[in-house]
Amino acid sequence: MLQELKENYGHLFENELLHEINKVGTLKEVKEGIKIMDIGQYIRSMPLLISGAIKILREDNNGDELLLYFLEKGDTCAMTLSCCLGNAKSEIRAITELDTKLIMIPIQKMEEWTAKYKSWRNFVFDSYHNRLMEMLTTIDSIAFMKMDERLLKYLRDKINVTKEDVIKNTHQEIAYELHTSRVVVSRLLKTLENQGKIELHRNHIKIISL
C-alpha cells in the first residue's frame, strides 16, 4: 500500500504522514457499479482514491436521482469529511463508476492529523474547495443549460472519466442521472447521431466527436 500511497499522495503529504496513513488505513478494491455509500448511512471512515472513479448522486423524496459529480484519483469525498465532523449521516449516494482502489482511514484520525500536519489541513481544505467548485458547476448545468447541452456535457464528462470512446449505458440509465425521462434522452441522442457526433448501439454509445 505504501507504494501506491507514495505514487498518488507523495507530492502532497510528508513522509511521516504517509507512514501514519499506511499504518491505520486499509486498502480496498471495489468492482465497478458497487454502491459504497448511501443516503442516510453513517460514515465511519474516509476514502482516499488511488485509482478508478466514483460517481456521487443526490436523490429526492420521490426517489428521483441526479448525478452531482465524479471523484477521481487523488480526490477524497468532501461530503464524507463534512459528515464525519458533524457525526452526521450521508446526504449523498456513491457508486463506483470504474473498478476502484481506495484507502479507508478511520475518522478518528481526521482531527488528530488536522492539528498535526499542515499538509493534511491543506489537503482537506483543497478537497472542500474542489467540491464546492464542482457543486457550482453542477448548479450551472441544471440552472442555465437546456437538456441537450446538459446531455452533451454528460457525455463529455463520462469519457473524461472512463478514458474510452464508448459509453456503456442504456438511455434509461442516462435519463436517471440527468433526472429526465428515457424518451427525452433517446430523442436528443438521436439528433446527436444525425449530427454525426455519436453512433448509437444497443447498450452502448460510440463517441465520434463532441
Add this chain to the structure above:
Amino acid sequence: MLQELKENYGHLFENELLHEINKVGTLKEVKEGIKIMDIGQYIRSMPLLISGAIKILREDNNGDELLLYFLEKGDTCAMTLSCCLGNAKSEIRAITELDTKLIMIPIQKMEEWTAKYKSWRNFVFDSYHNRLMEMLTTIDSIAFMKMDERLLKYLRDKINVTKEDVIKNTHQEIAYELHTSRVVVSRLLKTLENQGKIELHRNHIKIISL
C-alpha cells in the same frame, strides 16, 4: 467590537482568539443592497457576520443570475475561505440583503489560526459543511422542484431572513433571482394570491400564510 464579537462568537471561540480577532479585524457596517463582492474579484479578507444578511448569487456567461443562498449572523462565506486558500478569484456575487454588520479579517491570519486554534478549525470546517448543505438544498430546488414550488420556497426563505411579512421586491427582481421571466413570476404570484396566501401590491408583496 469586542462586545459584539463575544455576543456572536463567544460560544465558539476561546478568549485568546476573540482578542486576536478584535486586534486585527475591522468592523464594517454596510447598508442594504450593496454589492460587497463580485465575480472575478480578488479576495483579501474574510467576513464574519454580526448582524443582517447577505445574499449569494451565481451568474452565467450570458449575465443570467441565480440566488444560491443567504448568509446570516454567525455565518462566514465558505466561498471566500475557499478562494483565499487558492488565492483565487471569487466565483460568486454577494449583496447585502439587509443592513449588515461584519468583521473583516485579513486572510493572512487564516492559516495561522487554523494551526493554532482548534475552535477556529472547527468553525472553518462547520462553515464548509453548512455551505455544502446549502448548495445541496439549492440543487434540490432547481433539479427536483417546479417553478411554483421554487417560488414558494423563495418567499419562505425571504421572510425567514428579513423577519417581516412584507417582501419589498418587484416581480422582475424575483424573476432574476429565480432565473426565470417576469411574466412567469407574475402568473404564479397571481395564483398564490387567488389561493389567499399572499396579497399583491405595487413594489411589495404582503405574506398572509405560506
Add this chain to the structure above:
DNA sequence: GCTATGCAGTAACAAAAGTTACACTGTTAA
C-alpha cells in the same frame, strides 16, 4: 427453434415554462 424480456425509435399528446405584445395604473420628472 421459440418466447419473454429489455432496449431503442417514434408518434401523438400534455404540461410547464418562456416569449411577445399590449393595456392599465400609479409615480416621477419635466
Add this chain to the structure above:
DNA sequence: TTAACAGTGTAACTTTTGTTACTGCATAGC
C-alpha cells in the same frame, strides 16, 4: 399638468420537456 416611465395583469403563442403508447429488434433462457 402632463408626459414618460416603471410595475403589473393578461392573452396568445412557441418552445421545451415530460408522458403515454405502441413498434420492432436483439438477446437470453427455455
